[in-house]
Amino acid sequence: MSLFFKSPIDIEVLLDGEESRKHVEVANASNNSTAKTLKDRFPVYEDGESVSGIVTLRVKEGRKLEHLGVKVSLIGSVDISKSSSDYKKRPVDTFLSLSADLCPQGELMHSQSFPFSFKDVEKRYDSYRGKNVDVSYYVKVTVLRKSTDVVKFKRFWCLLYNSEPPAPALSKSSDDAKPVKLDIGIENCLHIEFEYSKSQYSLKDVIVGRIYFLLTRLKVKHMELSLVTRETCGLEPNQLSDTTSIRYEIMDGSPVKGETIPIRLFLGGYDLTPNSNFNHFSIRNYLSLVIIDEDGRRYFKQSEIVLYRKRN
Amino acid sequence: MSYAENIEQAISNCRQQTVLMQRCLSQGKLMDALKHTSIMLTELRSPTLSPKQYYELYILIYDSLSILSSYFVECHPKKHHLADLYELVQYAGNILPRLYLMITVGSSYLQSSDAPREEILKDMIEMCKGVQNPIRGLFLRYYLSQRTKPFFETEDPEAKRANISLIVANFIEMNKLWVRLQHQGPLREREQRTRERKELKILVGTNLVRLSQIVESDFAMYRDEILPLVLEQVVQCRDIVSQEYLLDVICQVFPDEFHLGTLSELLSTTLKLSPAAPVNEVVLTLVERLNGYIDRQEHPGPDELAKKLESLDISSESQNVFFVFWKFLNQLNEERPDLSLQEFAPIIKGILKLTLRWYPDNLSNVDVLLKFMYEKCKESGQTVPEDYDYLFQELLLANDLRHDPRFFYQVLTKCESYQKLFRVQNKGLQKFCVNEILDAITHADLRISSETELQKILGVCEVMIEVGAEKASSSLILDEDDGTDAEKWSLNADQEKLAKIAHLCYNKSIEKHTELLIACREWFQKGDKNAKYLYPAVICNIWKLIRKCQLMIKRKPQRREKMSTTIKQLFKLASRTINELYNTCEGGCLDLLYKLNLQTASLADQLELGDIAYDFFSQAFTIFEESLSDSRTQFQAIVNMAQTLQKTRSLYAESSYDTLITRCTLHGSKLLKKQDQCRAVYTCSHLWWATEISLLGEEEGVTDNFFREGKRVLECLQRSLRVADSIMDNVQSCQLMVEILNRCCYYFVHGDENSTHVGTKYINGLIELIKTNLKSLKMEANQGEDSGERFFIGTDGSYIHQSPVNSVSAVYNKPPTSKGNNLASVPIEFFQRTLQYIEDQKDVDERFKAISVGSTS
Known part of the structure; x- marks a missing residue:
């Protein structure tokens, strides 16, 4: 079946210097018990860091693809109740959404690469993968078509560093070192x-x-x-x-x-x-x-x- | 992670994990190795193991961890850095495996030179606090102590100090855990807990041993930094088992010199122990240790010791070891009025032991201690329960006191308090002690030469002397046999020992010696009935003195006069003593009195003091006449008298001899039983026939003034023959006749027929008479079968039975009943033997040829 529904185009997102970047390993999100021990590897970004890379679109040999434009966006979102069976109902709260067009409407004849870059992206939250909630960042490449769009997600991990401990509301005291x-x-x-x-x-x-x-x-x-x-x-x-x-x-x-x-x-x-x-x-x-x-x-x-x- | 249910499983698990760990190590998989180690260590969490099992497991795990440790050291820092590992092992979720691993890594890390020693050690000790379970905690800390042992050796005093404080800290924690073990679990298992604790004590003690190794010979450090802390812990833990054990260990592991220097501190600590803790054992341990110190010295002389003490860094006050103990004792007395006498006694004994070892000749120390005890006894008021007698017995008869009998004697005579303490004891104990004391004195070859000393000794023996009152009832029963049954005398061993005191008295001066004897007599007088056991000894010694005087006269004739008065005085003393004995025991010992009189008389006679001798003889007769009632005793008395009289030489003047022998014979002829009469009379016949005493220079044939009256001799023999003839029992009669025949032979041999009037004719007649009398007896004898058993009749009328099987003969007072028939042959055989003798004599003496024996068949 997959043969028929197979996407007519391969989208590859390669972040700049991805191989040399620090990675984190996070337990696989899937609920499949056999896959539990598996780990996902994600490149790590920090707050304020630019996210750039190259998007490569590969068309199957000898075919061409018509599209209404290619868009890349950088999205940060909180997915609550991911475990809920009804995937659709899942409330997603997007707190970050940047996007850029890579390519105007046209026809793709052969594979083509587009560099993209989001400069100094402010990332407010840590990436997180919990039981009920995910905080995730990803680069989303969308190839708009008349029929269903072809979408590719590229997740990356965001770690926030504080040089000083934050002064959160719960700690009323201003003196942090106090025992x-x-x-x-x-x-x-x-x-x-x-x-x-x-x-x-x-x-x-x-x-x-x-x-x-x-x-x-x-x-x-x-x-x-x-x-x-x-x-x-x-x-x-x-x-x-x-x-x-x-x-x-x-x-x-x-x-x-x-x-x-x-x-x-x-x-x-x-x-x-x-x-x-x-x-x-x-x-x-x-x-x-x-x-x-x-x-x-x-x-x-x-x-x-x-x-x-x-x-x- | 969980642990195995029983020890076997736990051990096999450990073995398995050890193998796995080793395999991982050889493959360089450190993390896996740690995982296996951690599984293994989990076994140590098991709460079900007994201390012994836990120890077994611990040993096993210790060995495994050693393997791990050496791997750590080898591969540092090539494969890993131990500082990282030290952090890594902290992630173990359970505290016990975590700490074991931590210590293993930490101690391995310590082996590298760049390790932050202090921090690691401190950290390890601090973290160990997390284990509060007593057994697990104890072993964990023991593990720490074992692992870190090699790192405490240092020369630098600062480092040393730090190490000491670490070990002391560990020690304190361990002790706390150890004490806590007691209070765990149900109350009914308390005793089991105590037992288990004792099994574990070595774990705690190890720390002290380690301390002693570190401190080496640094006394100041010991005094200022170790001892106060340790002692404080001992006091604070308020646990008996712990206090007892720890003080013992302290006494054992540190050098003698340290103890000498800190004696007062140690002792004052014992004051603060929990009330139930045995103070005495601590004191005893210390004493043992200090006494051992003397033994360990090369030159144990007192001077060397004093010098040695001076060389130590201690105050002059505490150099007198006894003084320190004495001060302690007083303090103890003040602060612990709850301590009973029974608890004080061993302490005193201990200190006594100490002073005797350290100051062997110091009597005042002994005195002061005994005085203390005496006062304690008095304070306590009521008498000491008998159960505790042994305590005082140990005190009064301490081996150390008796070790040197001369010193013991000094104590007895010079220590006021010994006497006082002695007197407040129970009678039974006193008696026992007196016995021991007397043994000691008599075996020591001592001489009591001063009266005060004698008084003291006798004072101690008072209880023994005075028991007469309670024993009177029993001795009254004995009285009846006393005269005849000599064996009963030796029964009372106590009195025998007492009597020995009289023999111990000795002084060069006769007067002083006499005084001693008089003192003895005075004390013995208190013995009431028992005097009969004691007085003879005194009298005997008076005799000895008299003999001594005699010797002195011989040696120094110029002092004759003075000496003779002394002798007379002594005889008077003897007489008075005998009289006193007579007055105190009246019927109890008449036979004895009789014999004493006779003996004294004999002595007087030997000194040629006829008057005095006569006096004593007459005394003897008075007793005989007035009081000797038993026929057997009477007979013996007559024989005794005759023996003594026959040897006298000084009585001839004023015919006193004559008076006495006539009286003697007369008494003999008036005895109740005929056979006694007969025998007494023929014995008395010798009184008229004096024989030579070569000691006096007499010689048969040379001396011509023997007192001899043959006529009277014959009279006596005839008289006795008449009596013999008149006896109805013909066995007896014949026997007596043969005896008379023997007598006749004696006179026939020794005297001229003219002077003795015992001639062939008389003897022949007697033989004929006996033969006639024997005829009827022979018939009876033939009927009896010869069983091989033989009887004889002794010359005192007793029956002697000789069995062919037994070489020992039995003597009976009454004729044997079952073998009645055999008796008839007794006089027959006796007669045969006598005749045989006469036959034999014919060869040497012509005169015998005139005696016709006739046919004996």
């Missing part, structure tokens, strides 16, 4: 104080802190630190949220009063997502301390941290 201190407890049962060196971390950072046990009547089996990444999208009633987390055991056994347990978690080795927030979609990170007692009950305290990407 986070929390004092929690269950009356007459457990009372701990914990402290992280700061509330904002770059992705290669190390979370350092300590937990101080003021009172323990609990038979603690072990204690974990989990780093929870939560993506939220949609508006209140139909809000969708999903979390992924890293579990990291930091204590084994039951401490006594006065014991201090060190926390040290290297973030660099994990595939984390920096915080981001726009319209109906946000990604937040939480650091959660979980105490599991000998009867398997879990006690936890969650506190939000901000992750950001920093150029190293």
